[in-house]
Amino acid sequence: MTKHEFVICIVNHGYEASLGMRKLYEIIEDVDADKHGKLRVIDEFGEDYPYAATFFYRVSLPASVIERVYHAHA
Numbered sequence: 001m002t003k004h005e006f007v008i009c010i011v012n013h014g015y016e017a018s019l020g021m022r023k024l025y026e027i028i029e030d031v032d033a034d035k036h037g038k039l040r041v042i043d044e045f046g047e048d049y050p051y052a053a054t055f056f057y058r059v060s061l062p063a064s065v066i067e068r069v070y071h072a073h074a
Helices: 031-035 063-070
Strands: 005-009 024-028 038-042 048-052 056-059
Touching: 024 056, 031 038
Parallel strands: none
Antiparallel strands: 005 024, 005 056, 024 038, 038 048
């Protein structure tokens, strides 16, 4: 099973259309982005993009919540 990790957006300056404040986003492991202080985030457009890691706060969710979030329909 793939590990799903999530962050909450705490800064969206310059990316207001792509990121909503206080919203939960899934991140994708990206070693290269990490080296540059970025996180690869699945944004509001459903695309993954490397954003500054300082825009987000990592959250630890129980497995049951992750399953429900991951399988939720828009």
